[in-house]
Amino acid sequence: MRVAVLLAVVLMAVGFTSAQAQQIDTISYTVTVGSLSMDLGQEGTVELRIVDIGDGAGAWTIDLIYDPGIVSVIVCAPIGNSVCEADRRPSTLVVTGASATGLVEDTTLATITFRCEETGTSPLSLTLNFGISGFVDFDVDRLEGAITCGVLRGDVNADGVVNSVDAFWVLLLEDGIFAFPPPDAWYQAGDVNDDGRLDSLDALLILQFHARLLDEL
Ligand SMILES: [Ca+2]
Ligand SMILES: [Ca+2]
8 A cells, every 4th residue: 555655656746647657658759959050159049848749748857968168058948847957967957847737749848058168069968867667668769969169260269259359369369478378279260361370460351350341251
């Protein structure tokens, strides 16, 4: 009797009534997260979604794993019945939630805004935790994403815009006033005439681009 009561409590906690547990043999859905391609310093938003739901999703705990060496999380905004934990582990967002009636339609669980901090590609991997097993079978797919961070030509200080500050940085780099070797990304962004050097000509082109005298760099 005690076991039956505990089982009922567990099932209710994950969103099933005892009647539903008897009726539903397989819970099926797909968890998806989007992909982005951005430049250093820019921000973009992906959606974490549950789609293609079969017999209803009563509860979800989803780990979204990213590379903190490439991107940072600006904000994780949960939607509806979800909660977002951004600081449990350095490389992991945890989105949890529950619905007493079970989700039946495609649903966005959270929107997550990332910022490109370094060049490279960060995976957006998904790990799903179901809490219970043995009573209900899960047939769940994952569509994982990625964020690719590149260099915005002319944006030497990687703040997402090209302006006179970047021209100033090019001149500082030309003078070699830094006590540390500047990152390669600074050179990649600043050498806008592709001659292998950072000098006042690059600074001039950046200023012309900012003044809309040039259409592109
Ligand atoms: Ca800039
Ligand atoms: Ca150059």
